[in-house]
Amino acid sequence: MTHAHIDSRNRLIIAFLLTAGFMFVEVAGGLISGSLALLADAGHMLTDAASLFLALIALRYSERKPDARRTFGYHRTTTLAAFLNALSLFVIVAFIVVEACKRLWHPAPVLSGTMLVVATIGLVVNVVAFAILHGGDRHNLNMRGAALHVMGDLLGSLAAIIAALVIMLTGWTPIDPILSVVVSGLILRSAWVLLRQAAHILMEGAPEHLVAEEVRLAIVERVPQALDVHHVHIWALSPERILMTLHVKTTELASNGKTLKAINDVLRERFGVDHATIQLEQDYCTDSEPPLESQSDLAHDHRH
Structure with missing residues (x-):
């Protein structure tokens, strides 16, 4: 307690x-x-x-x-x-x-x-x-x-x-x-x-002091490995306990461990969020349709 x-x-x-x-x-x-x-x-x-x-x-x-x-x-x-x-x-x-x-x-x-x-x-x-x-x-x-x-x-x-x-x-x-x-x-x-x-x-509403677009911009500006941030969801179990999930597209040479630490540092220091689930992506978002080139590659792999 x-x-x-x-x-x-x-x-x-x-x-x-x-x-x-x-x-x-x-x-x-x-x-x-x-x-x-x-x-x-x-x-x-x-x-x-x-x-x-x-x-x-x-x-x-x-x-x-x-x-x-x-x-x-x-x-x-x-x-x-x-x-x-x-x-x-x-x-x-x-x-x-x-x-x-x-x-x-x-x-x-x-x-x-x-x-x-x-x-x-x-x-x-x-x-x-x-x-x-x-x-x-x-x-x-x-x-x-x-x-x-x-x-x-x-x-x-x-x-x-x-x-x-x-x-x-x-x-x-x-x-x-x-x-x-x-x-x-x-x-x-x-x-x-x-x-x-x-x-x-x-109703799973986002806290008033947290705006998804501000979170996205802060990560892109302060984490060099982050190219884009999307699928940002913010809610609270209580006013004191805020949770967040987000997808981050990174550079091909980015280290997952260092990138995750850098993103978590931004969320904790800038927004006071210490519990976030972060999905790192280097190709395309797994929650979206893959690009046409990737679809062709998948079809080709399936045929062989």
């Missing part, structure tokens, strides 16, 4: 305990005060606790070694967890919006004092949990998904505090569901970004 994995695991465990523990406090506070903002945030914290637990399981599962059925290992489990966490945020937002509409049509009394106390404690808990997760591996989508859930809780607590203060000063209870919808919109935007990034990886 790497240091980064241990650090991420410990951060997730602490955030999970904080979130799950305070969720029960917020449910009680929401029921006593009658605040939709608190109850909505408590429901959000329930799903957050589940999402943090899912992130923990995914992190643990990703550490399993490759086997005959999963030759690349289980690195994708963290990306899959991030994808599911992003989807769950859409469900949460839909629930909060529906409940907010109901509350706007049928206003209910709110105990602003109780609501303010519970929301303030919740804000402190969520700030601590978010700081713990945000200080972890920011390139790990699994950690980002978990942090996004906690950030939603943080904003929900802040909205509940503002709503409680407004109700205490003016008695205007519609501020409670209105702020719930505003916070939901902010969460939805971040959830969409996370969902799109996770889906891009699951």
Whole structure:
């Protein structure tokens, strides 16, 4: 287990305990005060606790070694967890919006004092949990998904505090569901970004900072033996683990060992890729039709 994995695991465990523990406090506070903002945030914290637990399981599962059925290992489990966490945020937002509409049509009394106390404690808990997760591996989508859930809780607590203060000063209870919808919109935007990034990886998309044409040009310019680069495919098992395959046409006198080392050096130093499958070719690409001259030679050899 790497240091980064241990650090991420410990951060997730602490955030999970904080979130799950305070969720029960917020449910009680929401029921006593009658605040939709608190109850909505408590429901959000329930799903957050589940999402943090899912992130923990995914992190643990990703550490399993490759086997005959999963030759690349289980690195994708963290990306899959991030994808599911992003989807769950859409469900949460839909629930909060529906409940907010109901509350706007049928206003209910709110105990602003109780609501303010519970929301303030919740804000402190969520700030601590978010700081713990945000200080972890920011390139790990699994950690980002978990942090996004906690950030939603943080904003929900802040909205509940503002709503409680407004109700205490003016008695205007519609501020409670209105702020719930505003916070939901902010969460939805971040959830969409996370969902799109996770889906891009699951669909074998190339990382944004890697362009096939730039890879081709870099190899041709920096490796004298390389005449042409084609069939470049780039994808990622996770944001931290990028893979690549490519074909390289070389000069006739090129040494395969030295050429492969030079190409791998370019990929590692220029693009940060340390796992590439490279096919060297000195005649024609084996994935394409051979030139007419070669076809004639093959036919002649076949006849004899």
